[in-house]
Amino acid sequence: MKLDDRVALVTGGGSGIGRAICLAFAEEGARVVVNDTRLEEAERTVKALSDPARGRAIQADVADSGQVKAMFTTVERELGGLDILVNNAGIAVGADEDREGLRRKFEARIMEAVSGQGIQTHLDVTENLSDAAWRRMLAVHLDGTFFCTREALRLMSRRNRGAIINLSSVAALMGLESAPHYSAAKGGILAFTRAVAREVASRGIRVNAIAPGFIDTPMTQPMSPLMRAAALSRTPLGRWGEPREVAATALFLASDDGSFFTGQWLSPNGGLFTG
Numbered sequence: 282m283k284l285d286d287r288v289a290l291v292t293g294g295g296s297g298i299g300r301a302i303c304l305a306f307a308e309e310g311a312r313v314v315v316n317d318t319r320l321e322e323a324e325r326t327v328k329a330l331s332d333p334a335r336g337r338a339i340q341a342d343v344a345d346s347g348q349v350k351a352m353f354t355t356v357e358r359e360l361g362g363l364d365i366l367v368n369n370a371g372i373a374v375g376a377d378e379d380r381e382g383l384r385r386k387f388e389a390r391i392m393e394a395v396s397g398q399g400i401q402t403h404l405d406v407t408e409n410l411s412d413a414a415w416r417r418m419l420a421v422h423l424d425g426t427f428f429c430t431r432e433a434l435r436l437m438s439r440r441n442r443g444a445i446i447n448l449s450s451v452a453a454l455m456g457l458e459s460a461p462h463y464s465a466a467k468g469g470i471l472a473f474t475r476a477v478a479r480e481v482a483s484r485g486i487r488v489n490a491i492a493p494g495f496i497d498t499p500m501t502q503p504m505s506p507l508m509r510a511a512a513l514s515r516t517p518l519g520r521w522g523e524p525r526e527v528a529a530t531a532l533f534l535a536s537d538d539g540s541f542f543t544g545q546w547l548s549p550n551g552g553l554f555t556g
């Protein structure tokens with residue numbers, strides 16, 4: 282098996298892409314630590330693993346360095362070290378953002394674009410973004426990726442081996458007009474991936490990113506039918522990606538199949554971005 286007895290920690294493993302990655306890794310023989318903000322969701326993933334006895338659920342907010350430290354202490358104590366980290370935890374919008382207002386504007390723009398009369402409705406996301414929404418977005422994605430990577434490297438450096446996979450997004454490659462804070466966080470993750478990959482290569486630790494396109498998960502469920510149709514029209518393969526297709530990419534990067542990959546991003550996106 283590709284990950285025989287390796288210890289993997291997947292953040293945000295209680296849902297969507299993270300859950301699919303946990304299942305795929307366990308299928309290939311890994312012992313999987315499933316992190317999430319909600320313990321019951323992490324436990325649900327553990328129950329679904331091919332061998333639930335080899336899984337472990339840990340509740341922690343990755344944006345909180347104290348909680349992250351405690352999580353890694355538990356991993357070290359119970360599993361003896363770490364071979365693979367997947368920084369997957371993420372949010373699409375903050376609690377205080379007007380999701381409904383943005384949907385209305387987005388749909389109005391689509392109709393204006395197809396009518397050929399020019400776009401009159403302006404999104405104005407950036408000028409209305411609160412400090413709190415900006416900070417929380419960067420905290421979950423960028424701080425979370427940093428906090429977990431820092432702790433993982435402390436464990437991996439003892440054995441001079443390991444693989445780290447960071448979930449970025451096509452938002453980092455193209456810019457997502459409805460989510461400047463999300464795009465900035467995902468862009469930061471790409472730059473961090475490249476820098477740390479160069480830094481730790483001499484220790485035999487590989488660091489890569491995945492930049493998915495539109496994937497059918499709870500995160501993308503709130504998109505309206507019109508927004509979903511617009512997303513599809515921009516995706517040459519003409520369908521949404523499935524979490525298991527991102528998990529296959531993560532498995533490739535985590536296993537020895539990806540042994541000459543470091544500092545790279547792979548983008549399962551159905552042709553949405555081809556640059």
Ligand code: NAP
Pocket residue numbers: 292293294295296297298299316317318319322341342343344368369370371372421425448449450451492493494495496497498499500501
């Ligand atoms: P999802 O179904 O919403 O899953 C994300 C999981 O992360 C949720 O269980 C969430 O818990 C958890 N989480 C959020 N904040 C956390 C925190 N501070 N600490 C620990 N866990 C936290 O989303 P997904 O679509 O699978 O997304 C997974 C990753 O892929 C994200 O980084 C996302 O940005 C990225 N991505 C997704 C897409 C897509 O189209 N779906 C495309 C490109 C990139 P709660 O539910 O409690 O918040």
